[in-house]
Amino acid sequence: MFVLVVGVGRVGASVAKRALERGDTVSVLDRDALSHEQLEQGMSTTWEEAGGLFTVGAALESEALIAAGVERADVFVAATNGDNTNLVVAQIAKERFQVAKVIARVLDPARAEWYGQRGGIETICGTSRAIELVDTTIASAEAGS
C-alpha cells in the first residue's frame, strides 16, 4: 500500500511511522522542513534510511501533492493542524486524484460529523473521543461515590 500523510505533527508522524513499520510505502508532506526531526523521534535510523519519503511543500499546492505521490496513493491522511486545510485537501485527494481511502483529522466535532456523513472522505475526531472518555470516567467516579 502507498500511504501519503500530509502534516507531520504528533498524529501525522506517529501514523506515518506505524504504516512504515507495517511495510507500507509511506510518503509525508509538510510545509516545514524541520518537521523531519519530529518524524525521526524514537527511530534508530533516518526516515529515508528506513524507506520513508519526505516532501517539503504546502498541502494545497497541487505540485507538492503530486511530488509527494498523491497520484499513486492508496490511502491519504490529512493531518495538518488546521481542520479546514484537512477538509479541503482531503476533498482534493478524493475528487481530483481519486485516492481510494481518504481520512481527514478534524478537531471540531460538528464539522467532523457533517463531512463524515457527506460521503467521499472519512473524518476522525479526536475531540469527540476525548469528550466521551472524560465523560465516562467522570460518570464512573460518580457511580462509585
Added chain:
Amino acid sequence: MYVVIAGGGKVGVNLARELLEKGYEVTLIEQRRDRYTVIEDELEHVVQYGDATEMWVLERAGVLRADLLVAVTGDDEDNILICQMAKEKYMCERIVARVNNPRNVEHFNLLGIRPAVSATNMILRLIEHEVPKIGLVHLLELTDDQIEIIEVEVIEGAPAANAAVADIPLPDGSLIISVLRPDGGFVPRADTVIGAGDEVLVVLAPGLEEQVAAVFNVPSPS
C-alpha cells in the same frame, strides 16, 4: 434581501457598508477579537464575533434565512468550507467566494464553489486589456451559463483580415459583437470589413478560444 458576509477585513467591511447603504440587511462575521472591536464601533449590531467556519456561528448569524452568503476571509480553505456548508448544509441559494491565492482557483472550481473571485486575476485581466499585443483577453466568463466574451486583435495575414464579417470562417458557437477602432467601437454588420489592427469582441462558448483566436491573430497558412 439578507446577506451574510464572512470576514471583516477591508473587503468585508466595505461590502457591508455598500450593501447597508443600498438598503440590504447585512450580518458581518469577524473572528479576530481586536478587529471585531474596531469594526463594531462603526457597524454595531451588524457585526458578530466568531469563526465563520463554525456551524453554530453561521447559524447564529442567520445563514438559514440568508439569500446570499459572501465568504471574503483572508484564508482560502476557510472560504471554501464556509461556502460549502452554506450551500449544502444550509441550502443558501447564492454564494460568492473570494480567492486570495490565484493558484487556488482550481480548488474552488473542483469543489463547485462558484463564483470565486480573485482580485489578482481580475487585475491581470485589466493589465492584459491595457497592454495590447498579448493577443487574446478574456473580458467576461459566465461559467454557469457557458458563455464567454473575449477581445482579440486582428493581425495582417489572418483569415479575418480584410474580410467582410459574413465571410469570416468563425466556428459554430461564436459571434463577433463589436469592433474597436481608435475612433471608437461599433457593432458590425454582415458587410463590415475587418482590418488588421482592429480589435474585435467575440462572444463564444467555452473551449472555442483557440479556434477563434486562430481566425484573427494567426496568419493564414500560405
